[in-house]
Amino acid sequence: MKKNCLKNIKISCILASFLIFFTLFSCFFNCKNVFAESQYYYTSNVEHIFTHCLIAYSDLAFESKTHMSKNYLTDCITSKEFILILNELYKNNYALVDINSCFKIDENGIASKCKIKVPKGKKPLIFSFDDVNYDSKKIGLGMVDKIILDENGNLASSTKYKNQQDIRYDLEFIPILENFIKKHPDFSINGAKGLINLTGYDGILGYRTSHTNTLNRQEETKQAQEVVNKLKQNGWQFASHSYGHYHMNKISDEKFLKEVELWQAEVEPIVGKTKIYVYPYGEWCVFSNGEICKKHKILQQAGFSLFCGVGMKTFYNHLPSKNHKVLFMDRKCVDGRTLGANRPELHSLFNPLSVLDSARPKN
Numbered sequence: 001m002k003k004n005c006l007k008n009i010k011i012s013c014i015l016a017s018f019l020i021f022f023t024l025f026s027c028f029f030n031c032k033n034v035f036a037e038s039q040y041y042y043t044s045n046v047e048h049i050f051t052h053c054l055i056a057y058s059d060l061a062f063e064s065k066t067h068m069s070k071n072y073l074t075d076c077i078t079s080k081e082f083i084l085i086l087n088e089l090y091k092n093n094y095a096l097v098d099i100n101s102c103f104k105i106d107e108n109g110i111a112s113k114c115k116i117k118v119p120k121g122k123k124p125l126i127f128s129f130d131d132v133n134y135d136s137k138k139i140g141l142g143m144v145d146k147i148i149l150d151e152n153g154n155l156a157s158s159t160k161y162k163n164q165q166d167i168r169y170d171l172e173f174i175p176i177l178e179n180f181i182k183k184h185p186d187f188s189i190n191g192a193k194g195l196i197n198l199t200g201y202d203g204i205l206g207y208r209t210s211h212t213n214t215l216n217r218q219e220e221t222k223q224a225q226e227v228v229n230k231l232k233q234n235g236w237q238f239a240s241h242s243y244g245h246y247h248m249n250k251i252s253d254e255k256f257l258k259e260v261e262l263w264q265a266e267v268e269p270i271v272g273k274t275k276i277y278v279y280p281y282g283e284w285c286v287f288s289n290g291e292i293c294k295k296h297k298i299l300q301q302a303g304f305s306l307f308c309g310v311g312m313k314t315f316y317n318h319l320p321s322k323n324h325k326v327l328f329m330d331r332k333c334v335d336g337r338t339l340g341a342n343r344p345e346l347h348s349l350f351n352p353l354s355v356l357d358s359a360r361p362k363n
């Protein structure tokens, strides 16, 4: 009797072990399969679009007819347009990706494009934002004044508007994108947000961190640092957009070197090192008479490896000679001009005419 009982227990134990082993095995196999099926290698060129700081207060930007109105009209988009564009991009299955995951640098310092894994059904997209300094000369003309951390530590915009401090989450691209991704987490691949391209001549993000501020530079830099820390923690990336936003061919090599050094002295300590250089006006000089241009050498020596221009093609390759391996990425411009012109290159991303803000003056 006792022997039979022991035998039964033994058999039960063996069966239970098999069952556990089988369950674990099938679970592992299924999980592996789900993972394999849920992601794929994206081998085409990654789309890269860019715009500037948004027109936050249309009444100030357009109705007041200031010297900036015309520029805003052609070079910028409004907050409303940005929100509509995000919705369309999301509907068309785009998702933001970290630009740094799209290229690699070998032991010789040569950058090359790499394949990235994205969730099935998604197309990777880099969205970058130029000149995010909120130039002091433009204060009160329709853009926000600065990016701040609110009392709960969340990113917001702050602007002196109609004699009040207007703290908002729906007017500038940073808080808008933060909240859009909270609502649609699958619009961000591995937590990526946008790429912020900074000059340095009048500070960054609305803080006067440049040496030209002799009043309260230290305090401004401290505040800028806190905002940048939060941005980095939330998945935003940074690139250099030159220090003074000069036309590349209009300054000497010596002046260009000083420019690069100033950016590294004033902006890099706040945002950290970056491998990405975004040409002001999309103007670049890599080769001249078969030689690498001095200005390009300066950029390479400063540690930049991926160079971003402006163009409506999705260009992402080595330029202009394969032997020299300079990795170059074009960006499609999203502004009043390209929306109004209904540029066909934007059609795979969103419908330009359907996002146009009715607040734009007709003439």
Ligand SMILES: [Zn+2]
Residues within 6 Å of the ligand: 130, 131, 241, 245, 280, 281
């Ligand atoms: Zn610019």
